[in-house]
Amino acid sequence: MRIIVGVTGASGSLYAYTLIRTLHQLGIETHVIATKTGEKVLQYECGVNINDMKQFAEVHDDSNLFAPVASGSFKTDGMVIVPCSMNTLGAIANGIGDTLVTRAANVAMKEKRNLIIVPREAPFHLIHLQNMTKLAEANVSIMPASPGFYHQPKEIWELINFIVSRILDALNIDHKLIERWGEKQ
Numbered sequence: 001m002r003i004i005v006g007v008t009g010a011s012g013s014l015y016a017y018t019l020i021r022t023l024h025q026l027g028i029e030t031h032v033i034a035t036k037t038g039e040k041v042l043q044y045e046c047g048v049n050i051n052d053m054k055q056f057a058e059v060h061d062d063s064n065l066f067a068p069v070a071s072g073s074f075k076t077d078g079m080v081i082v083p084c085s086m087n088t089l090g091a092i093a094n095g096i097g098d099t100l101v102t103r104a105a106n107v108a109m110k111e112k113r114n115l116i117i118v119p120r121e122a123p124f125h126l127i128h129l130q131n132m133t134k135l136a137e138a139n140v141s142i143m144p145a146s147p148g149f150y151h152q153p154k155e156i157w158e159l160i161n162f163i164v165s166r167i168l169d170a171l172n173i174d175h176k177l178i179e180r181w182g183e184k185q
């Protein structure tokens with residue numbers, strides 16, 4: 001299995017860091033593309049340098065449109081953009097693919113592969129909502145970074161794992177990250 005993870009300059013890079021480490025633990029080939037601001041927010045919020053990700057995944061430069069993930073002929077099982085800025089979301093919703101993150105997302109859409117976008121902004125303005133509607137109409141899964149609280153979390157990692165587990169579910173990847181509602185592990 002092969003997954004692409006895009007990391008952009010929205011808040012919530014801990015979701016991306018946790019997802020990438022979990023994919024590695026599950027033995028899944030992972031390709032990471034961080035935007036320039038994505039790299040900076042990851043460093044600021046998590047104290048993690050993008051180069052630290054190289055132990056878990058293949059890391060591509062967002063400006064490298066020659067990377068394998070820029071082509072539809074490079075087969076993948078899906079792409080997640082987490083967290084997704086309104087900037088990157090707006091570009092993808094309008095067919096723009098001038099960076100590796102936006103190009104790889106366009107590829108996922110044209111090849112009818114699973115694309116999951118985890119937007120983070122508050123509040124949304126009308127154009128954000130219109131862009132998300134456009135993407136949803138094009139079969140993109142919009143998964144807001146808004147964890148549930150019905151599992152009565154005590155610590156931040158439980159909220160993070162809630163969203164990461166929903167992303168893994170959407171990618172059809174088996175995991176035991178959380179206890180499922182109605183099931184005891």
Ligand SMILES: Cc1cc2nc3c(=O)[nH]c(=O)nc-3n(C[C@H](O)[C@H](O)[C@H](O)COP(=O)(O)O)c2cc1C
Pocket residue numbers: 007008009010011035036037038041044084085086087088089120121
């Ligand atoms: C600390 C920090 C947090 C940010 N949080 C968000 C956010 O939650 N959502 C968002 O859409 N933009 C956020 N931004 C603004 C984006 O980083 C900015 O729009 C940037 O151009 C996005 O570029 P990218 O899409 O190439 O990553 C944040 C910026 C900084 C510095």
